[in-house]
Amino acid sequence: MAMVRKLGNSLGLCIPVQFVKSLNLKANDSVKIIEMDGGLLIKPERKKSFSEVITPCINTKGWKFDREEANERR
Secondary structure (H helix, E strand, O other), X not given: OOOEEEEOOEEEEOOOHHHHHHOOOOOOOOEEEEEEOOXXXXXXXXXXXXXXXXXXXXXXXXXXXXXXHHHOOO
């Protein structure tokens, strides 16, 4: 069970430790809150790494990036 508490001009919810551990949450992590079926669904919002974002863009265009080639002096 969790308690809704006043937090500044908003309300806050303390997440029980078993959920924090199982979802690997840390202070200042972002979560997505979705209203559904008369309740709330809270999901961790994981940030994608640079390679996860850029790789699909490069692969769909057929581009190849070679760091050594890009740094060669001509």
